[in-house]
Amino acid sequence: xxxxxxxxxxxxxxxxxxxxxxxxxxxxxxxxxxxxxxxxxxxxxxxxxxxxxxxxxxxxxxxxxxxxxxxxxxxxxxxxxxxxxxxxxxxxxxxxxxxxxxxxxxxxxxxxxxxxxxxxxxxxxxxxxxxxxxxxxxxxxxxxxxxxxxxxxxxxxxxxxxxxxxxxxxxxxxxxxxxxxxxxxxxxxxxxxxxxxxxxxxxxxxxxxxxxxxxxxxxxxxxxxxxxxxxxxxxxxxxxxxxxxxxxxxxxxxxxxxxxxxxxxxxxxxxxxxxxxxxxxxxxxxxxxxxxxxxxxxxxxxxxxxxxxxxxxxxxxxxxxxxxxxxxxxxxxxxxxxxxxx
Numbered sequence: 008x009x010x011x012x013x014x015x016x017x018x019x020x021x022x023x024x025x026x027x028x029x030x031x032x033x034x035x036x037x038x039x040x041x042x043x044x045x046x047x048x049x050x051x052x053x054x055x056x057x058x059x060x061x062x063x064x065x066x067x068x069x070x071x072x073x074x075x076x077x078x079x080x081x082x083x084x085x086x087x088x089x090x091x092x093x094x095x096x097x098x099x100x101x102x103x104x105x106x107x108x109x110x111x112x113x114x115x116x117x118x119x120x121x122x123x124x125x126x127x128x129x130x131x132x133x134x135x136x137x138x139x140x141x142x143x144x145x146x147x148x149x150x151x152x153x154x155x156x157x158x159x160x161x162x163x164x165x166x167x168x169x170x171x172x173x174x175x176x177x178x179x180x181x182x183x184x185x186x187x188x189x190x191x192x193x194x195x196x197x198x199x200x201x202x203x204x205x206x207x208x209x210x211x212x213x214x215x216x217x218x219x220x221x222x223x224x225x226x227x228x229x230x231x232x233x234x235x236x237x238x239x240x241x242x243x244x245x246x247x248x249x250x251x252x253x254x255x256x257x258x259x260x261x262x263x264x265x266x267x268x269x270x271x272x273x274x275x276x277x278x279x280x281x282x283x284x285x286x287x288x289x290x291x292x293x294x295x296x297x298x299x300x301x302x303x304x305x306x307x308x309x310x311x312x313x314x315x316x317x318x319x320x321x322x323x324x325x326x327x328x329x330x331x332x333x334x335x336x337x338x339x340x341x342x343x344x345x346x347x348x349x
Contacts, residue, residue: 046120132156135346149174164198190216220331222255256331267291281311
């Protein structure tokens with residue numbers, strides 16, 4: 008064992024001492040000299056003296072060496088910050104602080120090299136405002152607002168949003184002002200990721216709508232979801248759980264309280280670099296009576312003018328199978344506004 012360490016140490020000293028840069032030896036026999044930039048997710052970024060920046064799959068690397076210390080993380084959680092050298096097929100070595108403390112490892116056990124520093128998670132979001140004012144044969148005043156916030160860490164995701172709209176219209180014959188829109192809603196959600204894609208969630212919603220005679224609707228849900236895609240370009244997840252739904256209408260003395268299933272999905276996609284489409288849907292069928300359900304879905308499109316300023320259009324569709332007496336079950340709301348991202 009002592010002789011093996013001496014051989015590895017001698018190889019490190021001889022090869023590193025004569026090195027003129029980092030080197031990759033590929034399984035097909037090719038050699039690249041230059042600079043190891045990093046290795047993440049099984050792909051190495053290597054700045055070659057001849058070919059410039061190239062990406063090499065870890066599976067294609069026979070061995071590697073460096074002329075300066077590099078940070079290497081292995082599958083068994085071992086972390087190294089030393090010069091490395093190739094010592095055989097599929098192996099690389101390092102020299103420790105003790106002259107006899109030389110070690111060698113399998114190239115296939117490398118998880119990352121010089122991994123980029125992960126940014127500190129922080130809250131991001133946006134606010135937007137829309138105003139409509141009509142004067143002439145009709146007089147209408149409307150205002151709407153929207154706010155969104157999210158924070159994503161390696162293990163969890165927290166989101167919150169709120170929407171508000173109020174509109175009044177003057178009757179041209181009587182001069183009486185009539186409220187044509189007066190509602191708001193807020194929702195918050197916490198996702199905890201048990202794996203890279205699977206997560207559990209807890210969420211809550213609160214809504215009021217004076218025109219629909221909805222005094223309040225409160226929903227608290229819990230369940231599990233699967234993040235099929237998560238990237239800067241597209242996100243898609245599906246969810247299933249249970250929810251407690253409570254409704255109270257202004258023109259009814261009785262309230263409605265029930266346990267329901269909760270099924271839904273969340274989707275967003277960049278259509279172009281500055282245009283993004285979003286869509287979500289959540290369906291709440293009562294466990295004891297599937298025909299009694301509440302469904303809410305939102306679709307929107309956002310066009311970025313600058314890094315911070317954008318124009319947004321959103322449509323909100325709600326359907327309540329048991330609405331207030333004298334009111335329809337369908338409500339469709341539209342929002343057009345100018346927004347600021349933070």
